[in-house]
Amino acid sequence: MIQTNLKFEQHRADFDYCQSITKQSSNAFYTAFSKLPQTRAWSIYAVYAFCRTADDLVDIHHDIAGLVALRRSLTDFAAGHIPNHPMWRALAVVFETYDMNIDAFFDMLSGQEQDANFTQPTTQRELERYCYYVAGSVGLMILPMLATNHQTITQPAIHLGIAMQLTNILRDIGEDYQHGRIYLPTECLHHYQLQSTALGAHTPSTHFIELWEHEAQIAMTNYESALTMLPTIDPVARPSLLAATALYRELLIVAREQQYPVLTQRVFLTTNRKTQVLQQVATTIQALTIH
Numbered sequence: 001m002i003q004t005n006l007k008f009e010q011h012r013a014d015f016d017y018c019q020s021i022t023k024q025s026s027n028a029f030y031t032a033f034s035k036l037p038q039t040r041a042w043s044i045y046a047v048y049a050f051c052r053t054a055d056d057l058v059d060i061h062h063d064i065a066g067l068v069a070l071r072r073s074l075t076d077f078a079a080g081h082i083p084n085h086p087m088w089r090a091l092a093v094v095f096e097t098y099d100m101n102i103d104a105f106f107d108m109l110s111g112q113e114q115d116a117n118f119t120q121p122t123t124q125r126e127l128e129r130y131c132y133y134v135a136g137s138v139g140l141m142i143l144p145m146l147a148t149n150h151q152t153i154t155q156p157a158i159h160l161g162i163a164m165q166l167t168n169i170l171r172d173i174g175e176d177y178q179h180g181r182i183y184l185p186t187e188c189l190h191h192y193q194l195q196s197t198a199l200g201a202h203t204p205s206t207h208f209i210e211l212w213e214h215e216a217q218i219a220m221t222n223y224e225s226a227l228t229m230l231p232t233i234d235p236v237a238r239p240s241l242l243a244a245t246a247l248y249r250e251l252l253i254v255a256r257e258q259q260y261p262v263l264t265q266r267v268f269l270t271t272n273r274k275t276q277v278l279q280q281v282a283t284t285i286q287a288l289t290i291h
Helices: 002-010 012-025 027-033 038-059 064-078 086-097 102-116 124-145 150-171 173-178 186-191 196-200 206-232 235-257 271-290
Strands: none
Touching: 002 012, 002 038, 002 086, 012 027, 012 038, 012 086, 027 038, 027 235, 027 271, 038 064, 038 086, 038 102, 038 124, 064 086, 064 102, 102 124, 124 150, 124 206, 150 173, 150 206, 150 235, 173 196, 186 206, 196 206, 206 235, 235 271
């Protein structure tokens, strides 16, 4: 363990770089995983930095050439040639320390490539397949930092990623529509008698709420499935996993309480609401420990 910690300390600046990206980009993600033991937390920051880099190339910079270059760098990394960059140097330490799955990293890039060449999904299955590539894959990436026996719980980890991505989609419907993207499947829109233009409305219709709740229930089912892995998660990592799950899941509850404002604004958790959720998580963890 001393030798392992030394590797991380030698690359402190690289991990600080990844930590700053995580903290600036996702408060909920950072809040959940920052309480892990140092090497586990730093490792997750390195993974997050990779994912954020890929995501920003598509969503912010619209840099397809940059995405191609990132895949090329990942191919080099997989072959043992570490690019001279803080993120890659940090990831090299992570791969030396944990039983990482490089295929999940390639899958994540495939998801970003789908976004770069976006087409609206036709079926729910297509939507959830997309959710795997951009987020279920991330669950597989961070799983080795959460569970020693992670090979036995890959499916629940995928379900967690899918649930979180569906949550992101449900909170960003209006914003995505304004950017020309509709992630809700065409078959679902037809089933609930909605035209795509309904996503540009200022107030949600009854049919829209029914569709939103349909997708929210699928997300909740995936959250419940994900939590079946909790007993296999290392005890030291259970609070972080439960916090991440609870914070994301709470977004759906808040959207419902606020009468579905997602067509015109992004739902978020107030500081007080986050505190309440984390207090509930602490109580749950304490009860699990006692029993």
